[in-house]
Amino acid sequence: MTSIPPESTTTGLVIRIDARRCHVEIEGEVHLLVPRGRLFEDRRSVKNPIAVGDRVRVLLDAEAGGTIDEVLPRRNKLARSSAGEGTREQIMVANLDQVLVVASIAEPAFRSQMVDRIVAGAEREGLLVRIVLNKVDLEQDLTGATTGGVLPSEHWANFYESLGYTCLRASATTGVGIEALRERLCDHLTVLCGMSGVGKSSLLNAIDPELKLRVGLVSVRGRREGRHTTTHTSLSRLSGGGHVVDTPGVRNFGLFGLDPREVAELFVEMRPFLGTCNFDDCSHTHEPKCPIRAAVEDNAIAGSRYDAYKELLAEAKAGHL
Ligand SMILES: Nc1nc2c(ncn2[C@@H]2O[C@H](COP(=O)(O)OP(=O)(O)OP(=O)(O)O)[C@@H](O)[C@H]2O)c(=O)[nH]1
Ligand SMILES: [Mg+2]
Ligand SMILES: [Zn+2]
Incomplete structure (x- = not known):
């Protein structure tokens, strides 16, 4: 040699x-x-x-x-379970500064569970998380009795802010929120992660038209199920400073090799209760006098977050059998 x-x-x-x-x-x-x-x-x-x-x-x-x-x-990474047979760890991005969880308020409909799962994946690595609620231009269709007159994006933005996550409302189409987003991306390496069709590539093009990323031609409504526009993860430099990573839409964000005892720590609002349950190995699902269950009963912990917790816990347990 x-x-x-x-x-x-x-x-x-x-x-x-x-x-x-x-x-x-x-x-x-x-x-x-x-x-x-x-x-x-x-x-x-x-x-x-x-x-x-x-x-x-x-x-x-x-x-x-x-x-x-x-x-x-690596300094850190954002990882998930790989799709398909023989689940393995799929590293989405390494050495990043923040995760931008992108969701749309309509087309596709907002799914808090997806946001919570990606947030949990970022918390697992101690990464800084921000949330973007895109397509606010579409939401006049959604006002009405069910939301009590509050726009859904306002409701969810307030909710995630109350947990401590910065949450921006944006529209890649009208430009709402784009300047604020650009400021948040400056001088950082940011990965955008979210379901297919929520507008990750569109937001990046709005922030920096030089990027010229491919975006879906038709709206999600007219699109066949399961088609992704972005097929490869790619890292680009923003002309205004900072780096962004566009990713293909996630259908299922699973956490590889998650220990069931680790799950509650990924939910910030559960952390203050940890160690105060009757049982050291409390799963916070059925045990008597569990303070986390009590907090859910009192609405101090949101039902949507608790549901996301239980789903991840069930998956973690299945992976450990
Ligand atoms: N009305 C509206 N449409 C938008 C907005 N942002 C994106 N879209 C549309 O939504 C569709 C999907 O946008 P993309 O940017 O390709 O979505 P993506 O998240 O990158 O999707 P994948 O690459 O498949 O993960 C396209 O038809 C966009 O024109 C928005 O703010 N408002
Ligand atoms: Mg895309
Ligand atoms: Zn408990």
């Missing part, structure tokens, strides 16, 4: 991954590089050993172009 002189190694940033080829930014230039086979040796638990946002050590070779030799240690 020939030894490689040190001057031929450098580091780069992974900005996109296509079937086994990585787009790596090195000193402002994008290189298409192949990872070393041994990086894929242990794929039993991790689906993708290299993720967008990873810093990698690259061996430059004048003839072959270059190879990725090593993934440098």
Whole structure:
């Protein structure tokens, strides 16, 4: 084996991954590089050993172009369970500063459970989370008796703010909230995550038209179920500063390898009660005199959040059997 002189190694940033080829930014230039086979040796638990946002050590070779030799240690990551058979950990993005959970208030309809699951995934890594409620231009259709005259986006924004999460109301179409969003993205590496069709790519294009990301041509109503417009996770630099990562829509955000005892900690409003239950291993579902259950009864903990908790708990338990 020939030894490689040190001057031929450098580091780069992974900005996109296509079937086994990585787009790596090195000193402002994008290189298409192949990872070393041994990086894929242990794929039993991790689906993708290299993720967008990873810093990698690259061996430059004048003839072959270059190879990725090593993934440098990650500061953090946003991960989920991979879809399909043989669930593994799928790392969505590595080395990020904040997670922007994007939901739409209509088309597709708002689903608090999806927001809560992504928020839980971010809390698991101690990541900063912000929420964007997009498509507020569509919500005049929704006012009425059921919401007591309060717009749904106002209701949910107040709710998540009360939990401590910054929540912005926006419209990629009319431009509402875009300036505020741009300010929040400046100088950070932010990943946008949410269901398909909520407008992640549209919001990014509104923030920086230079990005020219592909957006769905037809509204979700006219779209066939299961079609994603964004097919690859990609990292881009914003002209106003900061980096953003656009991701394909998630259908199901599962938390890989979650310990059932870990679940309650992912819900900020449950944390003050932890350690005060009658049983050390209280699951907060059926045990008598459980303060978390009491808080749910008193509406101090919202039913929607408790439902999300129970769902994640059931999945965590199933994974541990
Ligand atoms: N009325 C309205 N439509 C919007 C808004 N934002 C996006 N859309 C539309 O919603 C559809 C989906 O937008 P995309 O930006 O492709 O959604 P996405 O979240 O990136 O979807 P995936 O890439 O599949 O995950 C498109 O037809 C957009 O034009 C908005 O604020 N208001
Ligand atoms: Mg998209
Ligand atoms: Zn309890």
